[in-house]
Structure formats: structure tokens, C-alpha cells
Amino acid sequence: MSALFNFQSLLTVVLLLICTCAYLRSIAPSLLDRNKSGVMGTFWKCARIGERKSPWVAACCVAMALSILFWS
Known part of the structure; x- marks a missing residue:
């Protein structure tokens, strides 16, 4: 199923995007x-x-990780 149709997957993708962009900006602003x-x-x-x-x-990352580990 696509991340656009599954709300939990969409939130995971958005959180990964935010974390990745913040990390890249800290390395190479x-x-x-x-x-x-x-x-x-x-x-x-x-x-x-x-x-x-x-x-x-x-x-949110910790909450998402817990929900993926224990409730998926």
C-alpha cells in the first residue's frame, strides 16, 4: 500500500524527511x-x-517507533 493512503506510513515518511533534512543542514548548511x-x-x-x-x-519519532514495533 502506498504511503499516501496509509496514515501511519505518511507520518513515518514526513518524520524521516524532517529528520534527514535537519541532519543534512547540520552537516552542510x-x-x-x-x-x-x-x-x-x-x-x-x-x-x-x-x-x-x-x-x-x-x-514523535519515539512515539512512531513504539507504535510500529508494538501495534503494527
């Missing part, structure tokens, strides 16, 4: 900072969400 608009700006925005809301993103 110029890679994401030069594209702040357009389609590539989505990755910059995900990195900003990952940086600013990191406790909430971490809590």
Missing part, C-alpha cells in the same frame, strides 16, 4: 540554505522545523 524558495525550499523548511521543534520531533 550551504546545501539547503541556497534554496529557500520553490520545490527545493520544502527541504529547507523541513530542516527549519527539525531544528526549531527538535524536542517535539524527537518525541
Whole structure:
């Protein structure tokens, strides 16, 4: 089943995107900072969400991991 039709899979993909973009920005900030608009700006925005809301993103990652391990 596609991640678009399964809500849990969609949330997993979004969390992975946010975490990956934040990690890439911490390694190479110029890679994401030069594209702040357009389609590539989505990755910059995900990195900003990952940086600013990191406790909430971490809590969501733990909750998603627990739900995948024990309730799927």
C-alpha cells in the first residue's frame, strides 16, 4: 500500500524527511540554505522545523517507533 493512503506510513515518511533534512543542514548548511524558495525550499523548511521543534520531533519519532514495533 502506498504511503499516501496509509496514515501511519505518511507520518513515518514526513518524520524521516524532517529528520534527514535537519541532519543534512547540520552537516552542510550551504546545501539547503541556497534554496529557500520553490520545490527545493520544502527541504529547507523541513530542516527549519527539525531544528526549531527538535524536542517535539524527537518525541514523535519515539512515539512512531513504539507504535510500529508494538501495534503494527
